[in-house]
Amino acid sequence: MASSSRILLCFSLFIIALCFSKNLFDDTESKEFVLTLDSSNFSDTVSKHDFIVVEFYALWCRHCRTLAPEYEKAASILSSNDPPVILAKVDANDQAKV
Numbered sequence: 559m560a561s562s563s564r565i566l567l568c569f570s571l572f573i574i575a576l577c578f579s580k581n582l583f584d585d586t587e588s589k590e591f592v593l594t595l596d597s598s599n600f601s602d603t604v605s606k607h608d609f610i611v612v613e614f615y616a617l618w619c620r621h622c623r624t625l626a627p628e629y630e631k632a633a634s635i636l637s638s639n640d641p642p643v644i645l646a647k648v649d650a651n652d653q654a655k656v
């Protein structure tokens with residue numbers, strides 16, 4: 559009896575944590591720090607910023623998708639750095655087609 563209610567408690571905590579982390583994720587998503595570049599504005603943007611990190615990603619790349627929220631988080635932190643560090647991303651798959 560006691561152990562089954564503990565399992566239930568753990569399970570509810572897990573659900574609450576899941577909802578909470580989803581809200582956190584949505585918050586970071588609404589504010590985009592990572593610049594999206596393509597060949598038309600790539601060199602313009604890169605020359606404008608002293609410190610810029612560019613990630614070349616492909617939609618079929620699972621690791622890139624895993625990295626995306628972490629990259630966004632890093633961008634939000636680094637943008638308030640002094641001097642600010644800009645994080646940008648280029649859809650490498652898209653550029654390959656051009």
Ligand SMILES: *[C@@H]1O[C@H](CO)[C@@H](O)[C@H](O)[C@H]1NC(C)=O
Pocket residue numbers: 593594595596598599603
């Ligand atoms: C660069 O161009 C792309 C496509 O036109 C656009 O989506 C993106 O926002 C632009 N990035 C910057 C930093 O202007």
